[in-house]
Amino acid sequence: MKAYQNYLVESLGIGCLKPRGWLARELKLQMEGITGELDENWGSINRFSDWLGGTNIGWERPPYWLDGLVPLAWLLGDEKRIEKARSWMEWTLNSQRENGDFGPHYWTQEFDDTLFWPKFVMLKALVSYYEAENNPKVLEFMSRYYRFCDTLLDTYHMSGWDEARAGDFAWSVCWLYEKTHEEFLTGLLDKINSQSLNWTECLENCPFTHPTAYYYNWKELTDKSSRSGWYTIMKYHATHIVNVTMGLKQPVMAYKAGGEKKYLDALYAGMKSYMKYHGQVTGVYSGDEHLSGPNPTQGTELCSVVEFLFSLNAIFQQTGDARFMDLLERIAYNALPGTITEDFTGHQYDQQANQVKVSMESRNWYNNGDRANLFGFEPNFGCCLANMHQGWPKLIRNAFFMNGQEELVFGAYMPVSALWQREDGDIRITEETEYPFRDTVTIAFEMDEPREFTCRIRIPGWCSSARIEYNGEVIGSEAEDGYVSLHRVFENGSRIVLHFPMEITLKTGWYHNGMSVERGPLVYALNIKERWEKLGQGHPKFPDCEIYPESRWNYALDTSVPMEAVLSECLSEQPFSKENPPVRILAAGRPVESWQMENNSAGDLPESPVALDAAPETVELVPYACTKLRISLFPWL
Ligand SMILES: [Zn+2]
Known part of the structure; x- marks a missing residue:
């Protein structure tokens, strides 16, 4: 008997979170650096965009940008940018047609993977929009669109980009299902999973234990065959680094559909293999477009970094496994800021763990161009310029997770305040810290009446001598599966102080x-x-x-x-x-x-x-x- 699996733990949404301290400053730098006015500086996202009813073809780029701008604007409470983001989101909501489809209207005349897949990204942005404002219109819109897709997938078969990135499509379907419990959504989830590129198999058997160049010579391939030819020959989509990090969430979506453990087993095995054969010191996999092995001079594309972080959020919500938060911190606090300038005006396409020169010259990339490791506006290709915005603002969704009313799970540590909305009333949580630069984290609670629940305190895997104080009293810090459980009747002013000595x-x-x-x-x-x-x-x-x-x-x-x-x-x-x-x-x-x-x-x-x-x-x-x-x-x- 197949049974849909809800997430074990659920992120607190964007509307319930506020950045503090260094994280607030980082988000502000991002907004003022490039995200806030990207539409005024880049033709791909300007006011004539097809995503605003114009004729300028923006393709995946406006949805990518909005996937970051929406959470960023609301997290900062930046009214000007909230209004800007709202105008794009409202255009999208109003673009819904009689049949439930939405988006730039020329897409009704032709339909293929490159046109279908950007909608998966817009659906992610809509989730943030909903989290920010609780506007029920979003739920109705998504439901109508998924009814359209439910029929569509009986005749249209995903292939190429939409097939490779179907995990992200499934992600938003699951998100809606866990809000509305509309039965048809589980049927749609099955259709998506059955048409998706089989990431479970890719992860289980890891057919790529060498850099892609070992299997396929890019120049020979492209000289000898057409695009569709080399797409098939070299399993282009299964080695494409951004697809790979997006695809990590797909086995979770397959697991959600029926609870078969084999999907999660494949994910664990696959992540171990990818790390072994393509892992870099920051926790990411190399891919100077395609999986490129463990050599520290191979590149890692910025899109794959932010997508890895997003996949880890979904994986953690389903498994609750603290090790995924260790990895998330490692990627977020090293690889993400390491490839963006301090003032957030420039970024790279490919970063190298050993990077001794940044220049417009050839490197041992698989098939990226000579501009790929420059810091700039749109080096190599514009995808990263469009997609990089989701990195920091979505990270904050990993600070706290809830398991109903019973448990509050401490995920990745960062300075943040949060509102835990419970049936018996709200609890305000303030996390004060300079983590990851310093080793102390203070978490304070504000509430009207005492409440009984469990805090699942994550002890980072690298920390062997954590110290935990509850209201000034030292409590046991022996972690089980990465957590210390603290069950108490918490009251207004209760405080947990965590020390994670960094050796x-x-x-x-x-x-x-x-x-x-x-x-x-x-x-x-x-x-x-x-x-x-x-x-x-x-x-x-x-x-x-x-x-x-x-x-x-x-x-x-x-x-x-x-x-x-x-x-x-x-x-x-x-x-x-x-x-x-x-x-x-x-x-x-x-x-x-x-x-x-x-x-x-x-x-x-x-x-x-x-x-x-x-x-x-x-x-x-x-x-x-x-x-x-x-x-x-x-x-x-
Ligand atoms: Zn990119």
């Missing part, structure tokens, strides 16, 4: 037995002196930039000398700062003269341990995201 940890076993340096959720990188040069190209307001190294980068870490962490006095306005990093780690490094630049990247990482005679020097490591040139996977001795 410097050295991890080996990466590519060529390289070493990563970690402290808490942050990965540390060599602080290379950077010379930024503006290129006379890109957007006049947001020019493309190259970065050249002005200091030595080819060091091996000498592990016989203990490392020391030095904390700054206070956090700077922008904590992911090269000038004022929140933490510096002083280490001993020895130059590796044989390790030089090759094809504009650091040459192949020397196999460790290395034998070196060079004298040790003190080198400074700072959080990965404070650097734009870096070594974060080191040879060592």
